[in-house]
Amino acid sequence: MLEVCKSGLIALTISTLTATIASAEPVKVKVFIGSMFEIGDNTGDRAGEFQHWFSKYWMDTEPQEVLGAFRPVHCSDAGICGSVLGMGKVNSSASMQAILLNPNYDFSEAYYVLAGVAGTPPSRGTIGDVVWGTWLVDYDLGHRWAPEEGEPGAPVFIPRSGYEAYRLFELNPSLVAWGVALSDDVEMRDSQAAQEYRQRYPDAAAQAAPSIKTGTHMTGDTFFHGPGLSNEAQYMAELYGADDYLITEMEAAAIALVIDRQHGTDRIVSLRGAVNFDQGNPNETTLQHLDPAPGETAGGFAETVENITLVGAPLVDRIVADWEHWKDGVPAQDSQ
Template sequence: MPAPTRDDPGDVATPVEPDVVVLPAFAAGDVTAEADLPNEVEPWLDEYAFDRELAVPGANAPVRYTDDGVAITPTGMGKADAAATVTALLRAPGLDCSDAAFLTVGIAGASPEAGTLGSVFIADHVVDWDRKQRWDGTADDDPVETMRLLPYRPHDYAYGLDDDFVERAYEWASDVALCDTERAREHRERYSQDAARGAPTVAVGTTLCGDEFWHGAHHAEAARWLVDRYDAGEYATTEMEDFGTAAALDRFDRTESYLSVRGVVNFDRPPEGRTAREGIDEDLDAATVELGLENAFRVGSRIVDRLVE
């Protein structure tokens, strides 16, 4: 697509007023990897006419926007980058997001007890994985016996997103046709859980956000315990940005306008007979990333189109 027309916030007489702001984590150049992985912004640039862009001080990248109310910018990877970018958007002089919905659309890992490769989850809760207390145990210790919630926390590190908004988004997107691949079907067959072996679906579930890319059954049990302690149900997906996004929106009383849409690209633990190291080194590749990214875009774009209508 042609390069968008660039605007400086100081030169915009009337602020840009988007109806929806799409927040992928990364674009081309935001990450480095041995494999050439697809990026989360590209599908949107291929399908929407983002003819203009606005420089926003403090954001990870300029905000691109269309004439009919859709804006997009990658937040950067991790909670700190996401929080910094969203705060910059909410304070930008040339951008008025007071009536905008915010929509994370990106990729995630998933528990094989909740879903499968290519499934898409709309989050109803966002939980922070990192802020907890842990100590050394023995090799035989259950993981939940060596951790607890921070005893001096000022509040629980979990957000319940707006039930009506989540339900409405699910109703819009529940019949979206999801794609699948032979590579994903072969990988599912290694797992014994029914949810892991099924075809991709659209569902609602808790997302667990952390700055470390963990993998393995030991960590998964700790994750399950943590989410349960916050009364946030069973976690479905794992990712790295959404708690930072939700925390920034909460500072401006805007969490009721936030949705997280995540396409599954890997499981959070290996199948039986494989080590966690083998799983984390071998099971995330361009093919599974492309599948989860495509399905996340299909669901996310359906929601975006309904919002601007």
């Protein structure tokens, strides 16, 4: 008789727990921040892309495991959620899809901040810059051939027909404008090492202090380096009618496609900080740039990952603080 009672009690407990879980309201996500990697722990050691965001929004939160995601999701009581999605198109987009489809989260009105480090051409940017993406271009979708197999000096890329709907995304200009305006007075971090490294490049943009810019983010699984491929990236941006190429990164266009198929792209921002140049200086070859000697790296990584959060957080905070103005779409700037 006792065993029967025990079995009944266990069954009732399980039934009650299942009903409680099923009836729990999903987390209403107001802003989702996606980074691509963290170096070690989320706090207390050398910071990667996620740590400064974690320290600002999720220090007192519990990790929430999501089947299919690269790392757990963290959510604040204010509706700010975030996760490390993994590097590269496949890693990051698979994580984003798993999180979006998880019934524990309601993304129906969410905004997205896709934030990480990147490279920049020395003709347009410098170490420590943070760039709000105006366009996302997929670098890999098309046809390429060896330069010696084409016309001398001609481009070695043409778009592949059929990829028009997902090789190019224009991000919401109104949302980008909000991000730029709210970060206008951010004091950018810099380092002595980065300042010295910049002087190796003759370009005025490369030698300048870090600043906030806007431009095209070029998404490619290939870590392309050298002036030839940098020029090709700019050629692609012009070919597609996008803004100048300022950032080379590995995830944003793929993540945007996943979000687009569920909720559109009007609430996405792509925010990248430049930690390297996409080519060597005039006194080094591309291979030397790819494999620098000890002590010859760019410097400024720690400052750049901090800059990214400093630049992006004002937009996150404004969206959440004025949620009634934002939940139905990006408001006009003169309405607040």
